[in-house]
Amino acid sequence: MKTALSATFGLLALSAAVMASAADMPVVKPLRGTVDSVENNTLNFTTRSGAHQSIGLTDKTGVRLVSKTNVESIKSDSFIGSAATPQADGTLKALEVTVFEASLKGSGEGHYGWQNADGSTGTMTNGTVGKLTQANGRTLSVNDKGGEKQLVVPDDVPIAYVEAGKVDELVKGAKVVVFPAEDGKTARGVAVGKDGFQPPM
Numbered sequence: 001m002k003t004a005l006s007a008t009f010g011l012l013a014l015s016a017a018v019m020a021s022a023a024d025m026p027v028v029k030p031l032r033g034t035v036d037s038v039e040n041n042t043l044n045f046t047t048r049s050g051a052h053q054s055i056g057l058t059d060k061t062g063v064r065l066v067s068k069t070n071v072e073s074i075k076s077d078s079f080i081g082s083a084a085t086p087q088a089d090g091t092l093k094a095l096e097v098t099v100f101e102a103s104l105k106g107s108g109e110g111h112y113g114w115q116n117a118d119g120s121t122g123t124m125t126n127g128t129v130g131k132l133t134q135a136n137g138r139t140l141s142v143n144d145k146g147g148e149k150q151l152v153v154p155d156d157v158p159i160a161y162v163e164a165g166k167v168d169e170l171v172k173g174a175k176v177v178v179f180p181a182e183d184g185k186t187a188r189g190v191a192v193g194k195d196g197f198q199p200p201m
Contacts, residue, residue: 027113027121030201031055031178035192038170043187045176048117055178056186057167062107065165067194069099071138071153073161074129079105080142081126081162082151083114083201091139091150092123094157096200101163111146124201125149158200165192177201 033047044054074080079100084092095116100107107126114124127144137154170176175193180186191199 025111025113025123027115028124028179029115031180032117033176033178035170035172035174035176037172038167043170043176043178043190045178055180057190058186061167061187062189063165063167063169064104064162064189064191065169065194066098066160066162066191066197066199068197069159069161071097071155071159073099073159074132074138074140074153076129076132078129079107079127080129080140081108081124081201082142082153083116083122083124084151085122087152091152092125094151094153095122096158096160097151097153098160098162098199098201101161103164104162107162109144111144111149125151160197160200162191169194175199 031047031053033045033053036044036046038057041057042054043057044052046052074097081098081100082092083095085095087093109126111123111125114122116122125142125144127142130141130143130148133139137152140151140153142149142151169192170190175196175198177191177199178187179189181188191201193199
């Protein structure tokens with residue numbers, strides 16, 4: 001009994017430590033919403049909570065077009081990004097996976113804190129897929145500049161494909177995820193859903 005309790009407390013302590021380390025990282029807080037208009041290099045959009053916001057677009061703002069794909073598009077050597085929840089055993093449980101086109105390899109590479117759409121904080125890992133294991137979903141080894149992470153991808157999580165986009169794809173009604181620059185006034189990047197698709201990150 002003592003052994004079982006010790007194991008349980010050990011697991012809880014490990015889980016707490018994992019969550020604490022995730023909380024200690026810098027957290028990226030994207031804005032999510034629907035495009036109202038683009039005027040005078042300004043993106044006007046309505047957030048999911050119904051607030052109207054505007055953010056500047058510059059020649060450095062990266063626009064990414066996001067569309068639906070499936071888990072089969074994740075290959076060894078694919079460059080991916082995944083919002084995830086840290087697990088007690090040290091793995092990451094994916095909430096979504098985005099597969100980048102080859103020309104975008106290296107985008108946002110690293111492992112950092114991430115604010116999910118529901119306001120909770122998890123992690124984002126962008127890196128290159130190494131080994132792939134298929135059992136109860138898929139487990140991927142993901143290599144970024146901070147080392148290797150084990151990412152568990154359940155069968156029911158959304159998988160998206162990301163390619164280079166253009167500002168003129170920011171049309172009224174399009175679903176967007178906006179990444180503010182450090183000044184908070186301009187966008188470092190905008191992910192826009194293709195044909196009404198909701199970018200899952």
